[in-house]
Amino acid sequence: MSQTIRVAVSGQPNCGKSTMFNAITGGSARVGNYPGITVDRLEGIYRENGHISQLVDLPGTYSLTSYSMEELVARNVIVDEHPDVVINMMDATALERSLYLAVQLMEIGAPLVLGLNMMDEVRRSGVTIDVDKLSQLLGVPVVPCVARLGQGRKELMHAVAETAERTQGKWTPFRLSYGPDLDPVIERMTKAIEDANFLTGRYDPRWLAVKYLENDEQVMAEGVKAGTAHEALLALCTEAETLTRKNSATTPDAIIADWRYGFINGLIKQGVVRGNDELRxxxxxxxxxxxxxxxxxxxxxxxxxxxxxxxxxxxxxxxxxxxxxxxxxxxxxxxxxxxxxxxxxxxxxxxxxxxxxxxxxxxxxxxxxxxxxxxxxxxxxxxxxxxxxxxxxxxxxxxxxxxxxxxxxxxxxxxxxxxxxxxxxxxxxxxxxxxxxxxxxxxxxxxxxxxxxxxxxxxxxxxxxxxxxxxxxxxxxxxxxxxxxxxxxxxxxxxxxxxxxxxxxxxxxxxxxxxxxxxxxxxxxxxxxxxxxxxxxxxxxxxxPELPADTVAQYDTQKEQAAEQVKAAHPDAGEEELATLTEDAQKEVEDARNEEALKYSVAGRVSEALTPLTNLAGFPWQANIALIGAFAAKEVFVSTMATAYSMGQVDPEEPESLSxxxxxxxxxxxxxxxxxxxxxxxxxxxxxxxxxxxxxxxxxxxxxxxxxxxxxxxxxxxxxxxxxxxxxx
Incomplete structure (x- = not known):
């Protein structure tokens, strides 16, 4: 029986990640151009040639630094669930920016397959991307794709199967130099982390050291709870910042970003991209x-x-x-x-x-x-x-x-x-x-x-x-x-x-x-x-509670008296006319009864209790009840006001009646x-x-x-x- 390959599908917003996920799994993940649309966890299955891949569509994220919920969710899935392979979909029309996330995934050590999306638009712009050269320089498979047409999905999943078989679940972090100012500090921090066994069950020591220098909020929060090594690492971070401000007039996190982009720029200039530099x-x-x-x-x-x-x-x-x-x-x-x-x-x-x-x-x-x-x-x-x-x-x-x-x-x-x-x-x-x-x-x-x-x-x-x-x-x-x-x-x-x-x-x-x-x-x-x-x-x-029986009896008596008065005043009226006149005469009594019943209820009593306070804002007592009900749902305001004014509900034929x-x-x-x-x-x-x-x-x-x-x-x-x-x- 084939072993299931656990695959995480990552990518920056608008790169076609969810579109490719749908093409692979036949699912219906949310696809949109507005960053951050894919937030909920979505999963799917892909079967071919005896291989079973279980894919999870991660939220769109620009990096693995926990600035946003999307970045945090994406990183936690990769770190905690340790997928066998990570597919990183990239926008080929913005290759330099897209590679920034790919480099971070390499640094964390995840077995990686790169999907180079929108290659049709790249070709139309007169640009050529040497996919094989990019794969050779990075040391990971790179697959050209057009996600909206489903092109490249089979090749992508073949690369996933080969990568899973080659790595056998082993993660190998990529070591990127961050320059003469930071590299020595990172080495000292890495050794301190290893010696103290500080969060090493979850993170690679060197990657953790880099996150401390980036002042990553989640990592810092975990470090506070993890042990005394946290203070030592903070001291080294302060030392690094003092050095970088003195030598470069900047902060460690800025230098880290610069060196990543420098690495990416160096890759591209080695003949990876030829033709028009503008890929828009x-x-x-x-x-x-x-x-x-x-x-x-x-x-x-x-x-x-x-x-x-x-x-x-x-x-x-x-x-x-x-x-x-x-x-x-x-x-x-x-x-x-x-x-x-x-x-x-x-x-x-x-x-x-x-x-x-x-x-x-x-x-x-x-x-x-x-x-x-x-x-x-x-x-x-x-x-x-x-x-x-x-x-x-x-x-x-x-x-x-x-x-x-x-x-x-x-x-x-x-x-x-x-x-x-x-x-x-x-x-x-x-x-x-x-x-x-x-x-x-x-x-x-x-x-x-x-x-x-x-x-x-x-x-x-x-x-x-x-x-x-x-x-x-x-x-x-x-x-x-x-x-x-x-x-x-x-x-x-x-x-x-x-x-x-x-x-x-x-x-x-x-x-x-x-x-x-x-x-x-x-x-x-x-x-x-x-x-x-x-x-x-x-x-x-x-x-x-309902009105007491004696109060109800009083209103019933008033209604009977109103009916008798109508009958006496119109002795020659027909049965239908008499019924209409009686109903009109009794309406005022019924309205008064409804108003008193409302005031007698729990809602009415609460309104009366609030009246000394709400009088400062000029609220009529009926508004008190309606506003209380509208806390549950603002739609309740209209129907509650109608009831409070002894009308039961707004007549759909005469919407102005309540007004x-x-x-x-x-x-x-x-x-x-x-x-x-x-x-x-x-x-x-x-x-x-x-x-x-x-x-x-x-x-x-x-x-x-x-x-x-x-x-x-x-x-x-x-x-x-x-x-x-x-x-x-």
């Missing part, structure tokens, strides 16, 4: 002269993003309406066929109403994701990050922060869940954390629903302008809070904006559909299950309206987002996102309400 695509460069122009670039970007969301809301309105009508029909069926009582109320108002509010947004999410996937795969979103880096950097963010912010609702309609997850693409943990904590401030699809209802109530003459200012406010608060966080709790140097701008490549329809479905299903699965539970919970806290009731309530003064607008924008992320924040960082920061944003939102709302009240008095 002329068409992409010509387009970028306009697309990334200082003046036209931002204008085009705004037009593209505005058009994207315009299409989302225009096209999505139709299927969204169909889905909403479908859930309305389900609710009617539940009311008709399920006996009146708790079960009917829970299923119709809790389950169907709650889940329907989320699923109704699925068409919008689907269209939005389809366009985002298209722009990512096209290569445009990398240009957006490049253009916005200069502005975001001022506030402690990074050019790569733009995608999480846009996906979270930078233009209304996004969702903070995929937005926070998208922050994985940031290399710096500090900039990633600042992005994660502020992304929920954006106007997500759920908030959009609430704002549309509030804007219709209080700014009916200028709804577009009002929504525009809400979006501007969201961006402004993101930048302000990011600057505040990066100046206090998340201090640290900004990460240089290093990102390969990929060439434009027209995405395939199959790829766009496949990747859109993956994202939409993730949204439905994660959001839908939580909304289901939350909707049932909110139904319960707004239903129990009209709000506008007629004297408690909603302009300062109170602006206060609630601001609080809704800034306060605690929804439960799903909090869970994702915890998963992407930890529960300490997730808790901070809840408590910190709640306190910040309340303080800002109080300031707005108090100042507004004084100015209008």
């Amino acid at each position: 695509r002329n068409n992409s460069d010509a387009i970028d002269k306009i697309v990334t122009h200082k003046l036209f670039g931002p204008l085009i970007m705004l037009a593209v993003l505005y058009g994207m969301f315009l299409v989302t809301f225009s096209l999505g309105a139709y299927p969204q309406g169909w889905i909403e009508k479908g859930f309305e029909w389900l609710g009617e069926m539940g009311t008709t066929y399920i006996p009146e009582g708790y079960l009917q109320s829970m299923l119709v108002n809790g389950v169907i109403g709650g889940v329907g509010s989320v699923i109704g947004f699925t068409p919008l999410i689907c269209i939005m994701f389809a366009m985002l996937v298209f722009l990512e795969d096209l290569g445009y979103m990398a240009r957006v990050a490049y253009m916005l880096d200069r502005v975001l950097r001022i506030f402690g963010l990074h050019g790569m922060s733009v995608m999480p912010l846009i996906m979270s609702g930078g233009i209304p309609g996004g969702c903070a869940v995929p937005g926070v997850m998208c922050a994985r693409t940031l290399r710096s943990p500090r900039e990633r954390l600042a992005t994660i904590l502020t992304a929920p401030f954006m106007v997500c699809g759920a908030k959009t629903t609430a704002y549309l209802m509030l804007v219709a109530a209080f700014f009916p003459a200028n709804p577009t302008r009002a929504m525009f200012f809400v979006v501007l406010a969201a961006w402004g608060f993101v930048l302000l809070v990011s600057k505040l966080l990066r100046s206090t709790l998340i201090k640290g140097e900004s990460t240089p904006f290093v990102m390969e701008i990929p060439p434009y490549r027209l995405p395939t329809l199959r790829g766009v559909l496949l990747h859109t479905w993956e994202r939409v299903w993730q949204y439905v699965k994660k959001a839908g299950t939580v909304i289901l539970a939350v909707s049932i919970l909110m139904w319960a806290v707004m239903t129990f 009209e009731r709000l506008a007629s309530d004297s408690a909603w003064t302009l300062p109170a309206v602006l206060s609630v607008f601001t609080f809704m924008l800034l306060y605690t992320p929804c439960m799903v987002t909090v869970v994702v924040i915890a998963r992407e960082s930890n529960w300490k920061w997730a808790t901070f996102s809840v408590v910190g944003s709640l306190c910040f939102a309340f303080v800002v709302s109080v300031i707005i309400y108090q100042i507004g009240t004084v100015l209008l008095t």
Whole structure:
């Protein structure tokens, strides 16, 4: 029986790594031009000629230094799982940059096979790469490939089988010189590591010494726990830095990078590359002269993003309406066929109403994701990050922060869940954390629903302008809070904006559909299950405890009296007319009963308890309940406000009815309206987002996102309400 060959597929972003992985395994790994797309672990099997290879697709990474989650995950898989062979896919049009990762893999000692991708584009540019010479100089197999066409996959796997058989699982680290200043220090550090048996069970001693000189955060953190040799190594690092600053006016990590690139440059100059030195695509460069122009670039970007969301809301309105009508029909069926009582109320108002509010947004999410996937795969979103880096950097963010912010609702309609997850693409943990904590401030699809209802109530003459200012406010608060966080709790140097701008490549329809479905299903699965539970919970806290029997009897008596009064006032009315008049007369009594029942429930009592505090911000008591419910899911705000105003739910035929009731309530003064607008924008992320924040960082920061944003939102709302009240008095 053949032994399985364990293979790790590595590569820098945009090199075609995941495309080749799909071609080899027949799988569906995420393929995109936006750096950091492949984050989750993906595995596949390849069988041929009696050989069985088990492949794992590593996250795209520029190096093996733990600046980002991708680099850390890729390195840990290689170090801890010790694969038999590592396939390193490289962009042949950017050979020098691509070889940087290959050299680091050689230094760690992994048996290596290089896949030289995009060779068709190299040939079109008039360049010749001597693959055999490159293989000879590096001492590893090099296979020319065109991943998008599947060319080279069989040759690549033949080289994997031969390498596995030749090395028999033995790792042989490549020893690269780092010059007269560092080499002696590295030797001393290597000996100290070997003598102390310091982390040698996991790392090669010389490689570990180099990582100390590079000030690798993960290695340093492990070293602190590993023993006293850590202090000795730090002393040698300090000695090395003193020497390099004196002799070269630079740091050890910079010298290490320089010598690696020097080694690579020397290889290339030995006849490996012949012809035009520029391996970029002329068409992409010509387009970028306009697309990334200082003046036209931002204008085009705004037009593209505005058009994207315009299409989302225009096209999505139709299927969204169909889905909403479908859930309305389900609710009617539940009311008709399920006996009146708790079960009917829970299923119709809790389950169907709650889940329907989320699923109704699925068409919008689907269209939005389809366009985002298209722009990512096209290569445009990398240009957006490049253009916005200069502005975001001022506030402690990074050019790569733009995608999480846009996906979270930078233009209304996004969702903070995929937005926070998208922050994985940031290399710096500090900039990633600042992005994660502020992304929920954006106007997500759920908030959009609430704002549309509030804007219709209080700014009916200028709804577009009002929504525009809400979006501007969201961006402004993101930048302000990011600057505040990066100046206090998340201090640290900004990460240089290093990102390969990929060439434009027209995405395939199959790829766009496949990747859109993956994202939409993730949204439905994660959001839908939580909304289901939350909707049932909110139904319960707004239903129990019920009004005492004597109070219910009083309202029943009032309804009977109202019916008698109608009957006496209209003795000649027909049966149908009399029923309509009676229903209208009893509605006021029923509304009063619903309001008192809500106040008597757990949610109502909590709202009453919070009133002395929320009065400082001018919140009407109904808003207290709605905002509490909206913590679970912002979609709950509208339905909760409807219930709080004794309306049960918003009439789908008259969506303005709730807005009209709000506008007629004297408690909603302009300062109170602006206060609630601001609080809704800034306060605690929804439960799903909090869970994702915890998963992407930890529960300490997730808790901070809840408590910190709640306190910040309340303080800002109080300031707005108090100042507004004084100015209008």
